Amino acid sequence: MDSLHRHILDLDRRGLLRGATALAALAAIGPARAQMVAEAGRDPFTLGVASGDPWPDGVVLWTRLAPEPLAPMGGLLPVARPVGWEVAKDDGFTRIVQSGIALARPELGFAVHVEVTGLAPARPYWYRFRAGAAVSGIGRTRTAPTPDAMPDRFRVVNAGCQHWEHGHFTAWRHIAEEPDLDVVFHYGDYIYEYAGRQPGSRGWGPAIRSHAGAETYTLENYRQRYAQYHTDPDLIAAHAAHPFIVSFDDHEVDNNWAGRISEEDGSARRPVAVPPEIFALRKAAAFQAWYEAMPVRASMLPRGDTIGAHRRLRFGRLATLHALDTRQYRDDQPCGDVTGRPCDAVLRPDAQMLGAAQEAWLLDGLAERPATWEILAQQVMMMRRELPNDAISMDKWDAYPAARTRLLTGLRDRRISNAVVLSGDVHTAWAGSVTAEDGSAIATEFTAPSVTSEGDGSEIQNSTPEILRRNPHIAFFNNRRGYTLHEATPGHEATPGRMETVFRAVPFVTRPDAPREDKARFVQETGQVTLHRA
Incomplete structure (x- = not known):
């Protein structure tokens, strides 16, 4: 079992029961899993992945779940769904540096915006998402240099x-x-x-x-x-x-x-x-x-x-x-x-x-x-x-x-x-x-x-x-x-x-x-x- 699957299955161990936000996330996971079982076999990552607005210590990661892109709500029923994410130093994800779970909410069209922090400045990273058994394509991003650095270009x-x-x-x-x-x-x-x-x-x-x-x-x-x-x-x-x-x-x-x-x-x-x-x-x-x-x-x-x-x-x-x-x-x-x-x-x-x-x-x-x-x-x-x-x-x-x-x-x-x-x-x-x-x-x-x-x-x-x-x-x-x-x-x-x-x-x-x-x-x-x- 890979690390991202373990995050999804072992929410208590990862500390997601702490705080009101975590409770809300946990409450949404039960019905979301049931929906994902019913939606098995459909790719929810048809719209790809993206990153943006790089800072020295992090970047925004984006995806939006839409197994039927042109259908209302992307072909999904209005239930929030957990989406796992990972950031790694290599495209093979052998050196994962950050990971977690976000909620894709129907109020936002099942879009996911993850503001990753704690990364090193001025270097590339690779990222991906998972919803149920489905895994997104891999994206490559880059953090900005530190404010006092003078990059070569x-x-x-x-x-x-x-x-x-x-x-x-x-x-x-x-x-x-x-x-x-x-x-x-x-x-x-x-x-x-x-x-x-x-x-x-x-x-x-x-x-x-x-x-x-x-x-x-x-x-x-x-x-x-x-x-x-x-x-x-x-x-x-x-x-x-x-x-x-x-x-x-x-x-x-x-x-x-x-x-x-x-x-x-x-x-x-x-x-x-x-x-x-x-x-x-x-x-x-x-x-x-x-x-x-x-x-x-x-x-x-x-x-x-x-x-x-x-x-x-x-x-x-x-x-x-x-x-x-x-x-x-x-x-x-x-x-x-x-x-x-x-x-x-x-x-x-x-x-x-x-x-x-x-x-x-x-x-x-x-x-x-x-x-x-x-x-x-x-x-x-x-x-x-x-x-x-x-x-x-x-x-x-x-x-x-x-x-x-x-x-x-x-x-x-x-x-x-x-x-x-x-x-x-x-x-x-x-x-x-x-x-x-x-x-x-x-x-x-x-x-x-x-x-x-x-x-x-x-x-x-x-x-x-x-x-x-x-x-x-x-x-x-x-x-x-x-x-x-x-x-x-x-x-x-x-x-x-x-x-x-x-x-x-x-x-x-x-x-x-x-x-x-x-x-x-x-x-x-x-x-x-x-x-x-x-």
Whole structure:
């Protein structure tokens, strides 16, 4: 009998009878065992395993029981179930360092979030789960360095915008195969809320495979949609290979939502508005399903239609990653959210993108203990991007210039010379400088392309030459699908530190097994807000 089975069968010996939480767990085990006998032969780990938000002494482990992923409650009856977990120093689990039992509760869609502590810093670990006789796949994770350590390097991937219907998640397979990643940052659009289309049907983007169900509004709708995405084998492989830091953008709730305002905002384009108190019901369902589906800590459990998603993760003195939320606290998009020439509302001096509290939290954290590299990991493009006919996108930082100016002034005042902005959302790849009103470069920005959204893409678009001419601070554009890989180093003595960024792409997503192609490579040195193409 292996050690995990012994944990499940010998609960008293392991001390689970101590305390009110343990009593509740024990009470649930009897009926849960009976249910598992009835469910024998069905794999409850169809959605894979994941880890996230690494700290020096631990990490979050995640799974969700769903023997029938697209069925209500994953095909399970509403009874809490014990799920065993183990963490080991090797993938053969001969050196187990932590183990225990968690409850998969129906109130949380049978999701399991285990916050493991007591691990050693800056090293890999392997983990797995068991429910009854069923054993999950093995995941690999990695803890962060200690706060005072100076690692030789920090490697992070930035990726997102993975529309199920628009193609295959081959980019995630390539991410799974990336060696020695410290973490993957998922900037958002993990799911798309749109109703399913038949393959080959007309609509926005190609329809290669179909969403299950109609547009998502209820908790069960969102749970089903996340379950469908989690069944993708390439995404399962990426989660099992690396720890993730996840955020959300708009499609986890509703296209282009902003604060308390739905896409249906009463504008000329969408005259039938959804009242904020009604939209709050949809947000609450969406946030709960997002929490259930992500490897995040219990502190991020939503409270109704709000969730605390911004957080700061330190990787020694080399890099700090500030995961930001550019949806929940922003003002409604100005000018009816229609891409075009700026209207007067764009110039409002009190414009909010991060909200006052998150903005202060970010700037205070930048001043508190600066790292060699300060990474602002967020959703929408921050750099200026003037489009043909003097147009701007009203959903990006361009439509909130006062908020951008406050942030850039804060970076300058705090003498943050090595700020790197990661973004996504637009489905295309960009690299450039984030400039102040006077044109001076304050930070660099790398915008990752989509994993699949909008299909195969192309090398350039018709508007590309004109956009690059209007924006000399933009150094690169590409319209293939893929991700960005970033490697930061600290430098030594007379050798400056470097941030090397590679834009990795796949030539197609409308069929599987695309090869990986590198489209561009950039190097930035410490103390220099300048990109050099390598």
